[in-house]
Amino acid sequence: MSEPDVSDATSEHESTDFIRELIRQDNAQGTFGGRVQTRFPPEPNGYLHIGHAKAIVTDFGIAQEFDGVCKLRFDDTNPETEDASYVAGIEEDIRWLGFEPGDAVYASDYFEQLYKWAEHLITEGLAYVDDQNAEEISDNRGGFTTPGVNSPWRDRGVEENLDLFRRMRAGEFGDGERVLRARIDMNHENMQMRDPVMYRIRHAHHYRTGDAWCIYPTYDWAHGQSDAIEGVTHSLCTLEFDSHRPLYDWYLERLPLPGDQPRQTEFARLNITHIITSKRKLRQLVEDGHVDGWDDPRMPTLRGVRRRGYPPKALRAFVNHVGLGRVNGTVEVEMLESFVRTELNAVALRRMAVLNPLKVVLTNYPANGDASESEMRSAVNNPEDESAGNREVPFSRELWIEHDDFMEDPPKKFFRLAPGREVRLRSGYFITCNDVIKDDAGNVVELHCTYDPATAGGQAPDGRKVKATIHWVSAAHAIDGQVMKYGRLFTDPHPGADGEDPLASVNPDSRTIINGAKFEPAMADIEPGQVVQFERLGYFAADTETPNLFHETVGLRDEWARIQKRK
Ligand code: ATP
Ligand code: MG
Secondary structure, eight states: OOOOOOSOTTTOOOOOOHHHHHHHHHHHHTTTTTOOEEEEOOOSSSOOBHHHHHHHHHHHHHHHHTTOEEEEEEOOOOTTTOOHHHHHHHHHHHHHHTOOOOSOEEGGGGHHHHHHHHHHHHHTTOEEEEOOOHHHHHHTTOOSSSOOOOOTTTTOOHHHHHHHHHHHHHTOSOTTSOEEEEOSOTTOSSGGGSSOEEEEEOOOOBTTTBTSOSEEEOHHHHHHHHHHHHTOSEEEEEGGGGGGHHHHHHHHHTSOOSSOOOEEEEEOOEEETTOOOOHHHHHHHHHTTSSSSTTOTTSOBHHHHHHHTOOHHHHHHHHHHHOOOSSOEEEOHHHHHHHHHHHHHHHOEEEOEESSEEEEEETTSOOSSSSOOEEEEEEESOTTOGGGOEEEEEEESEEEEEGGGBOSSOOTTOOSBOTTOEEEETTSOEEEEEEEEEOTTSOEEEEEEEEEGGGTTSSOTTOOOOSOEEOEEEGGGOEEEEEEEEOOSBSSSSTTTTSSOGGGGBOTTSEEEEEEEEEOGGGGGOOTTOEEEETTTEEEEEOSSSTTEEEEEEOSSOHHHHHHHHO
16 A cells, blocks of 8 residues: 555645535635635533544634634533633644644633523523423433424523523522523434423533533533634534524524524544544543553553654544545545655664663673673664764673574564574674573573674675674663563553443553663653654654653554555
């Protein structure tokens, strides 16, 4: 298959998905006076995840392409679950992904306007106060094949409704005692249209409006109206809102709007194997201690993948590659990783690190009474990027190699180091293993080898070949470090798909902590958060806080290409 295209997709794309097509048509017909305004409306009840990246790239990206506006709107209508810390975190995550959220707007800023519009609908006979409790309302809603039952309070007069609604606002009633409902049709085939709730009573402190309100608008009552207040033209959301669209339109068609009536269009959610994209479930992972926090590198949150070392450019390219469709599906996580790998291959510096060290002593290497006699070898920083140049790597009498690169009694297909066998040390020399030193328990603890000074150029002058090149670190110069390797957070490719709790398939072994790793000295120059390729091992991101701690970003093998071949 061809390499994934990681060219910067925010500016690229003369794309032809159905939403862009729709906007071009609107512009051609002058529907919104040629204006394009979108919004990205997260609820500040958790941090953003990879699924949100699709919505962000869509909302902000489309606005950019059409010289329009995209606002970040906090859809903060649920006082119990929302928090200011999420507001700041979400803004930070959007910037990291490469978009400028500007000054955010808040649904809670429209509470007064929404209230006035609710009174307007009451006055028109289009909304009523219902004294039924939540259970009765739910029981009387009916089902897909059975009609709903009208509330006994449905035909209250306008004056009584206004009076009760004002008293709801004034705090005269307890939580759940009354709701305001739209008066639509209890027999409507679309369940969303069966007199949906507009306001519920919640005597709860809101992180922005404090105790000013004790009635809070529902999503459906707040969303379209917020769009209209801001001047949104194209309200883009995920497919599960498709059945809400008639309600979205119903409200807007009945209100004295300040401008054009916005229009909702739905696209498919981004679903990825082995990943969950529900803030509620992600919070549970944090609260139940399955991960260290929202920014744990195993988390599919934007702050998690940032710590893991995913380049924002790769995420944008991935999301654009998946594209906008109207059919829900799931893409393989290996495809996401393939985009990450392709981008890192282009930009990441190469370094040598040994995760499971085995000592090699070069018995014929000059030693002045100690092991510190050394020379500098030149190594290429990134074969994909000439401008990254070269670095010096110290080579000396005692080296670390990977334990796995040696076998005392190798099977046929093992071509690396073994007794009597010669291999190449990358950017070093050919070495031959002569003696295997063991401890009392029989474990291999050291190898005695000789090196061939004539192989400095990476080839033997007599033309003899070696079958393997391995990496190494000079023992006297090594930096001690720690590495975290990661497996899938969920063993099930579709966590929760059978209706079971997705957390049932949390992988208890998703993290392997490797202490005692050995890094070459040039690792000291790596900045917090920077990703390097450990030669032959994979890509690893420097922790943003702890020095010499690295998180495995992604391996070197393109599993996605293999999956494609199988298909
Ligand atoms: P969650 O259940 O994780 O809270 P949500 O949809 O309720 O998800 P919001 O913060 O309300 O999260 O969503 C903000 C926007 O992001 C919405 O427009 C929503 O449709 C979109 N979005 C959320 N998840 C995805 C996803 N997996 N793929 C694409 N868009 C998504
Ligand atoms: Mg939500």
